Amino acid sequence: MDEPRWRQDFPVRWDEDHYVTRRELAKFLTLGSGLLAGANAMIALIGLTRTPPAAPVQRIAGVNDVAPGSSLLFRYPTSEDPCILVRDASGRFDAFSQVCTHLSCAVVHAPGEDVLACPCHKGAFSARDGLPTAGPPTRRLPRVVIEQRGDDLVATRLEV
Amino acid sequence: MNEFAFFIDYSRCIGCQACVHACSECDTHRGRSLIHLETIERRESVQTAPQVCMHCEDPICAQVCPADAIKQTSDGVVQSSLKPRCIGCSNCVLACPFGVPKYDADVDQMMKCDMCYDRTSTGRRPMCATVCPSGALAFATIEEIMQARRGHPVNDWWFGDAHVRTKVYVLVPTEVSRFDISIIPLSALRRAPKPPVDPYDVAALLEGR
Numbered sequence: 338m339d340e341p342r343w344r345q346d347f348p349v350r351w352d353e354d355h356y357v358t359r360r361e362l363a364k365f366l367t368l369g370s371g372l373l374a375g376a377n378a379m380i381a382l383i384g385l386t387r388t389p390p391a392a393p394v395q396r397i398a399g400v401n402d403v404a405p406g407s408s409l410l411f412r413y414p415t416s417e418d419p420c421i422l423v424r425d426a427s428g429r430f431d432a433f434s435q436v437c438t439h440l441s442c443a444v445v446h447a448p449g450e451d452v453l454a455c456p457c458h459k460g461a462f463s464a465r466d467g468l469p470t471a472g473p474p475t476r477r478l479p480r481v482v483i484e485q486r487g488d489d490l491v492a493t494r495l496e497v
Numbered sequence: 498m499n500e501f502a503f504f505i506d507y508s509r510c511i512g513c514q515a516c517v518h519a520c521s522e523c524d525t526h527r528g529r530s531l532i533h534l535e536t537i538e539r540r541e542s543v544q545t546a547p548q549v550c551m552h553c554e555d556p557i558c559a560q561v562c563p564a565d566a567i568k569q570t571s572d573g574v575v576q577s578s579l580k581p582r583c584i585g586c587s588n589c590v591l592a593c594p595f596g597v598p599k600y601d602a603d604v605d606q607m608m609k610c611d612m613c614y615d616r617t618s619t620g621r622r623p624m625c626a627t628v629c630p631s632g633a634l635a636f637a638t639i640e641e642i643m644q645a646r647r648g649h650p651v652n653d654w655w656f657g658d659a660h661v662r663t664k665v666y667v668l669v670p671t672e673v674s675r676f677d678i679s680i681i682p683l684s685a686l687r688r689a690p691k692p693p694v695d696p697y698d699v700a701a702l703l704e705g706r
Contacts, residue, residue, distance in 0.1 A: 347565040349555075349556060349559040349560060349567075349568065349569050350568070350569045350570075350571070351568040351569060351570050351571065351576075352570070352571040354568075
């Protein structure tokens with residue numbers, strides 16, 4: 338081709354023009370959205386048929402390791418998932434995922450307060466139930482269900 | 498349809514303006530004629546010459562168009578400018594060696610002869626060739642023309658060293674095999690003394706100068 342590139346894009350002869358016809362576009366849109374719908378259906382099917390792996394039962398800490406009004410970080414259900422255990426002033430235990438539901442920053446607990454605060458965008462969650470109370474997050478923090486077995490605190494499952 | 502070709506025989510033109518009016522009756526550009534009826538040396542002669550678009554094989558007007566507004570269809574017809582694209586820059590007006598494209602300020606667009614594409618693409622003859630009473634414009638097969646006319650059709654043009662081959666033929670005497678139009682370089686024009694008063698300056702004639 339001795340013709341310059343711009344001339345190939347804008348040829349003088351009409352039949353050398355690379356027009357996308359209405360029909361080609363309609364075909365592409367139909368097949369494309371069909372493919373997308375099919376892929377979504379496949380994902381939904383996989384989600385329905387596959388049972389999630391059972392959450393492990395895991396010891397977090399001893400009851401006396403956490404003083405009232407303070408918190409403790411741990412990982413559950415895998416070592417990739419940071420979580421936070423909070424003990425309020427009355428001695429009650431609550432545990433939540435530490436991943437903010439807005440943009441996945443780690444929420445932190447200030448001793449003595451019933452708030453899990455996200456420093457990134459000043460989001461706040463209640464340390465009682467994990468519901469968002471301020472800032473951009475709109476979904477609650479996943480709760481880690483804990484049981485007290487003797488002197489140990491044990492995480493049994495994740496409640497999304 | 499493809500065997501039909503457009504022929505111009507300048508010597509047959511009688512200047513009746515039938516082609517001009519037929520052209521302006523076309524629905525695609527009603528009221529505006531796209532054929533140019535030129536007068537030749539008007540003071541001494543009544544000779545006129547119809548000028549339709551010659552439909553160059555490599556159209557210079559389309560080559561210089563910066564907006565991709567002039568396209569050539571697969572049958573070799575160079576179309577008039579596309580309304581959504583034409584920016585009215587008049588590059589084509591300056592580039593065409595036949596003086597065919599004209600800028601129309603009313604619609605801010607170049608308009609030119611497209612060999613009545615609405616008609617010829619469906620097998621009918623162009624408006625001007627249909628009405629020409631003297632056969633100066635003809636849309637016919639080459640055999641028909643060779644039978645009916647003296648001379649022969651030529652479509653090779655040389656403008657200086659530039660070769661242009663056109664879809665439209667011009668009928669000339671048999672001894673002419675191609676058109677040679679000499680080009681005066683601009684540099685020579687600047688050096689030359691001021692040209693004498695043009696004896697065919699129509700405006701000057703009308704003013705009585």
